[in-house]
Amino acid sequence: MDDLLESDWTTEEVSTGTTIIAAVFDGGVVIGSDSRVSAGQAVVNRVLNKVCRLHDKIYCSISGSAADAQAVVDIVDYQMELHGIQMGQPPLVQAAATIVKDICYKYKEELVAHLLVAGWDHKYGGQVYGTLGGMMIKQQFAVGGSGSTYIYGFADSAFKPGMTKE
């Protein structure tokens, strides 16, 4: 009961602890997340949508520090809009992933956020990129966040390339 007076959730960093996943299917990608945001032990938001739009056909899912992740998304979203206008056509998923990667790598020591970038473009079709630690790695499927350790086994056993959307 004494703990209630000194609630650490008021001072704890807000974290999207999270489980996020993105996978390629025959014709596109699926990207998904859970919805819990925690500050220490308390759940401060139980319905946060962690799948964020970077462009019409490029989305990312966020994990780690909620603030850092949202800051990165805001920056990349702006740059993608500009890039799309300049090129006169929808940007490549690679372009979005590169910008996310550049930010995450440059500020590697300060940021604590991991984004999975996934989308569809006319050149390469559906793609999923992991950007953990500031790398950019194209994968058929990717999982991230604290909950992802528990599903590595399941994902390895259940994923097959060339699945249908369903």
Added chain:
Amino acid sequence: MDEAPDSEWITAEISTGTTIIAAEFDGGVVIGSDSRVTAGEAIVNRVMDKVCRLHDKIYCSLSGSAADAQAIVDIISYQMELHGVHMGQPPLVRAAVTCVKDLCYKYKEELSAHLLIAGWDHKYGGQVYGTLGGMMIRQQFAIGGSGSSYIYGFADSTFKPGMTKEECLKFAKCALALAMNRDGSSGGVIYLVTITSKGAEDMIITGKDIPQFYED
């Protein structure tokens, strides 16, 4: 290359990093493990059998500190032999688990080993018990060791109560193979022991026989 003279594996504690699993099927249990033993970054044994006999139809699998785990097995297997002779019949699985649990709980602060116990007895049939932290909890299936975190999702989604022996062996094999793929402290070959009313039957799965999964 400069670091070779200062090998920390010589002083690092030897750990069976590991992935262990035990599951009940209709008629008995399957208990299995990987075979990697690490000391820090180095692998000091790539073929260690971590499934150990406590009695004819009671086996346990080890994880955590290799020394602690083996010490516990030695003590309990002695106690079980004595107990079996006293009672004039094979001991109950619960008896073995209780002994392990008592030891692990009493020396909770000093020991750093987790044993999964599985076996078959005439009274309750096939049973699996987890003893993490000094508790005794009967489960339909249990996983342990560092590699187990990667297969919680797989195990939860794939396990069904009342499987046949073949299905259960396949479940254990696949779970261990998936964990060995992902966990740096697990690897090598797969050891499996099947325990039924007829006794214990062990097998080793090596190389190409280990199930393969999608790899990018």
